[in-house]
Amino acid sequence: MEFTEKHVEGLKDLLYRMADDLLILGHRNSEWTGLGPILEEDIAFSSMAQDKVGQSLALYEILHELGESDPDTVAFTRNDFQFHNCQMVEFPIGEYDFSLVRHFFYDHADALRFEALTETVFEPLQMVTKKFKGEIKYHTMHANSWLKQLAHGSEESKIRMQQSINELFPYALGMFEPSDYEQELMESGLFIGEAALQQRWLDVVVPTLESYGYTVPTDAAPLFGGRKGVHTEHLQPLLDEMTEVFRIDPSAEW
Numbered sequence: 001m002e003f004t005e006k007h008v009e010g011l012k013d014l015l016y017r018m019a020d021d022l023l024i025l026g027h028r029n030s031e032w033t034g035l036g037p038i039l040e041e042d043i044a045f046s047s048m049a050q051d052k053v054g055q056s057l058a059l060y061e062i063l064h065e066l067g068e069s070d071p072d073t074v075a076f077t078r079n080d081f082q083f084h085n086c087q088m089v090e091f092p093i094g095e096y097d098f099s100l101v102r103h104f105f106y107d108h109a110d111a112l113r114f115e116a117l118t119e120t121v122f123e124p125l126q127m128v129t130k131k132f133k134g135e136i137k138y139h140t141m142h143a144n145s146w147l148k149q150l151a152h153g154s155e156e157s158k159i160r161m162q163q164s165i166n167e168l169f170p171y172a173l174g175m176f177e178p179s180d181y182e183q184e185l186m187e188s189g190l191f192i193g194e195a196a197l198q199q200r201w202l203d204v205v206v207p208t209l210e211s212y213g214y215t216v217p218t219d220a221a222p223l224f225g226g227r228k229g230v231h232t233e234h235l236q237p238l239l240d241e242m243t244e245v246f247r248i249d250p251s252a253e254w
Contacts (some may be wrong), residue, residue: 007188010181011122012066013084014191017227018113019059020085021175023075024235025106026052031093044142045099051135065124076243080235087226088171090235093105097150101164105172105205111136112200121189131165144208151212158213163184165209166217168179173198173222 003011007234029049068074089106093099096192114129150157176198185191206216225231 001042003188006181006184007190007200008066010179010185010188011125011190012063012068013045013179013181014185014220015059015063015066015125016084017086017179018058019063019074020083021089021106021110022052022056022059024083024085025089025102025237026050026056028089028093029099042177043244045192048103048139048142051132051139055128055132055135058131062124062128064167069086078239080231080239081229083229083231083239084227084236085231085235086177087223087230088168090226090232090238091171092234095160097160097164098168100146100150101161101168103139104147105168106175107136107139107143108205109172109197109201111140112204114196116192116197119189119222120191129193147209147214148212151214161213165214168216170220170223173220174226175226176201176222179227179228218221 026049029045029052033046033049056075057071060068060074063074064070069077088102091102113190114132115126117129118133120126120129147161150161154156176194178194179185182193184196186193202218206218209216
């Protein structure tokens with residue numbers, strides 16, 4: 001079918017959501033470099049952070065092909081209210097339980113979003129989602145392994161993980177904040193829509209967590225806002241830190 005202006009705007013909104021999530025969480029996860037509880041985790045989180053930033057670049061490049069500014073301009077010159085990321089990804093890394101639970105919630109959503117988009121009618125996005133399938137599969141395996149291990153560790157580890165699940169679940173639901181273009185995206189075959197994606201995510205994360213012995217607060221109300229530029233007080237300071245090198249030397253490369 002022929003894309004209308006609304007289809008294109010909906011596609012851009014989807015791409016910004018995905019790319020901004022990846023860029024912000026990639027930078028947050030990179031903060032574990034040198035701080036991981038064991039050497040292997042220091043390396044793992046650093047590697048996954050690098051993956052996310054690389055994936056965000058690929059999506060910003062598609063946006064550039066659709067008429068948006070170049071990736072460096074888009075990534076490093078916007079203020080917080082211009083970002084489309086969900087609020088969950090912008091929080092400081094906190095303790096390791098917090099970062100692991102965020103990792104679990106986000107990467108399962110990311111995997112399912114990319115999987116759904118392997119069938120999008122927009123070929124450039126379809127190619128990108130297939131390209132990164134292996135990286136994202138590793139991310140979900142890593143998250144599952146640690147959530148299971150800590151559920152069966154000490155009493156303290158399980159309590160702390162449960163507390164982070166309770167704290168983050170409403171923000172995790174915020175990943176699926178509806179777009180103003182849901183109908184256009186679904187009708188055109190560009191994307192299955194946020195509601196369908198959320199259900200697929202719930203069908204994976206709830207039984208997985210329950211199988212580990214956690215309780216999932218499925219009656220929690222979603223905390224929306226990030227997709228529409230409403231962010232926490234944590235995002236702008238992170239952006240200021242991220243863009244420091246760009247402001248000094250705009251010619252620097254990723």
